[in-house]
Amino acid sequence: xxxxxxxxxxxxxxxxxxxxxxxxxxxxxxxxxxxxxxxxxxxxxxxxxxxxxxxxxxxxxxxxxxxxxxxxxxxxxxxxxxxxxxxxxxxxxxxxxxxxxxxxxxxxxxxxxxxxxxxxxxxxxxxxxxxxxxxxxxx
Numbered sequence: 001x002x003x004x005x006x007x008x009x010x011x012x013x014x015x016x017x018x019x020x021x022x023x024x025x026x027x028x029x030x031x032x033x034x035x036x037x038x039x040x041x042x043x044x045x046x047x048x049x050x051x052x053x054x055x056x057x058x059x060x061x062x063x064x065x066x067x068x069x070x071x072x073x074x075x076x077x078x079x080x081x082x083x084x085x086x087x088x089x090x091x092x093x094x095x096x097x098x099x100x101x102x103x104x105x106x107x108x109x110x111x112x113x114x115x116x117x118x119x120x121x122x123x124x125x126x127x128x129x130x131x132x133x134x135x136x137x138x139x
Contacts (some may be wrong), residue, residue, distance in 0.1 A: 002033055009045040012038070036130045040113035043080070047108075076139040077107035077126075082116055110135055 004012075008027065015023055024035045045051040103117035107126075111133035118126060 002031065004031070004033070004038065004041055006045070009041060012042050013046050036112070036114060039115070040109075040130075043108055043115055044113050047080075049077075077110070077118075077137050079134070080106040080108060109133060 001004060004027070010025070012020065012023055024100045027033070027038055030034050038087055052120045099119075100117070102119040102121075103119050104120040107116050108114070109131060110126040111128060112131040114128055114130040116126060116128060118124060123136060125134060127134045
């Protein structure tokens, strides 16, 4: 994943709502980075994390995924301090609206950093709609 410059991320982190969507779309077209990846970088920037991720070869990535899957049970998620900044609506279907009403917390996906809205029920299995990674949390 290509990391956006901190100056640009700072500018994006100050925006919200429709202004943020428009600016992310513009950056996406200019850089070729998807808006989902841009959102993940902004979320990490807001939390004070580094944007530089190590380069991992495909074989190492598969091995890491297998290792992560075996140890994913019982871990605690990374909570988002201000979840109201994010739009937690993934599916516009009517039955999905009921699930969206149960959202009480927001976390970052362990794999891609996308913000996810979750209920406060534990244990919970979460599948990220952005990357497809499944995690089980008990805390």
